[in-house]
Amino acid sequence: GKEACEYLISPMVSGVFAGDPYKLSLKSCFPVIADLEETYGGLFKGMLKKKNKKSGPAGPGGVLTSYKGGLINSLTDLSKKTKSVEYRLGDGVNRVEKVHDKFHIKTASANEFDFDHLVVACPSYVASEFFKDMDSELSDSLNKIHYAPAFVVGFGFDEEDVKHDMDGFGYLIPPTENRKILGALFTSSIFPERAPEGKKLVRVIMGGDRNPWIVGKPEEELVLMALEGINDTLGIKGHPEVVQYFKWNMAIPQYYQGHSKIVKSIENASESAGNLYIGGNILYGIGINDCTRTSFEIAKKLLENIKAHQ
Numbered sequence: 001g002k003e004a005c006e007y008l009i010s011p012m013v014s015g016v017f018a019g020d021p022y023k024l025s026l027k028s029c030f031p032v033i034a035d036l037e038e039t040y041g042g043l044f045k046g047m048l049k050k051k052n053k054k055s056g057p058a059g060p061g062g063v064l065t066s067y068k069g070g071l072i073n074s075l076t077d078l079s080k081k082t083k084s085v086e087y088r089l090g091d092g093v094n095r096v097e098k099v100h101d102k103f104h105i106k107t108a109s110a111n112e113f114d115f116d117h118l119v120v121a122c123p124s125y126v127a128s129e130f131f132k133d134m135d136s137e138l139s140d141s142l143n144k145i146h147y148a149p150a151f152v153v154g155f156g157f158d159e160e161d162v163k164h165d166m167d168g169f170g171y172l173i174p175p176t177e178n179r180k181i182l183g184a185l186f187t188s189s190i191f192p193e194r195a196p197e198g199k200k201l202v203r204v205i206m207g208g209d210r211n212p213w214i215v216g217k218p219e220e221e222l223v224l225m226a227l228e229g230i231n232d233t234l235g236i237k238g239h240p241e242v243v244q245y246f247k248w249n250m251a252i253p254q255y256y257q258g259h260s261k262i263v264k265s266i267e268n269a270s271e272s273a274g275n276l277y278i279g280g281n282i283l284y285g286i287g288i289n290d291c292t293r294t295s296f297e298i299a300k301k302l303l304e305n306i307k308a309h310q
């Protein structure tokens, strides 16, 4: 009912998508939950039936995982392991056209390239721009995906200045509580190596689809709101020793109801263009696990297509 939606589903939706549960498509955003409902006739019926069945872990060992030193190391690792690949960084694609069966690409620094196959893994609104001349329908479909903003601020405290023991993952706040923050992650508890001995690191998340007002607010003001948001809950007694923040005006794609139609039209357009693959978080899930799965599927299809034409 309404209460389950507000206190169970809404915080989960804001924790994953920073989204509005009344706008999102259950099937596109949380296919496992949609499947529970379809198979067992209800969420709780499904959870009770599945209680004794072993479910897959969220990551290796069933704990939250990341790269030592942060997610950026997934990319630096990859570049070390793929020495024969030529990387061109910091020169975004501006325009894509199909010329003599090849993708002709123009970049921001006026470089031009021709490729047989093209994998797109940038935000959909960027791809929408560079596909305008090649295929206006594809461009329009990509542009239909709405993005929610996000503001993330990390506060580093001396442990003496935080009353809460922060023994856990953190917390998410139901939107009905009308707070300015979506929740907080106890980063130094999840990843102890991210804070020195005797210090605590909290990451506060603001914004999301229900709070587009953050886009127009100065970052310094948002930092103060974030601090105010955790003050009482965590029993903050002193000033943070470290403050780092980042604002994304278009952070997370929102799979609204009707997303599956957008997916279908983008798939059809890619199929007609030939050798075009849309990856990243645009279509099939926004979690890193979803993006990784999508990448493996694309790599497999790409190899099959290359082999088929040899």
Ligand SMILES: Cc1cc2nc3c(=O)[nH]c(=O)nc-3n(C[C@H](O)[C@H](O)[C@H](O)COP(=O)(O)OP(=O)(O)OC[C@H]3O[C@@H](n4cnc5c(N)ncnc54)[C@H](O)[C@@H]3O)c2cc1C
Pocket (backbone or CB within 6 Å): 091, 092, 093, 094, 121, 122, 123, 126, 150, 152, 248, 251, 252, 279, 280, 281, 282, 285, 286, 287, 288, 289, 291
């Ligand atoms: C605040 C926040 C917290 C999150 N927390 C989690 C979490 O805890 N767990 C989880 O699983 N997921 C989380 N997510 C979601 C997840 O991080 C993203 O969905 C995922 O990283 C998206 O990966 P991507 O490769 O599709 O996009 P991105 O990582 O955004 O990469 C897109 C790339 O496209 C490039 N690009 C842009 N324009 C161009 C251009 N013109 N030409 C060429 N390249 C271009 C960019 O430089 C960038 O490198 C979070 C997201 C946010 C915003």
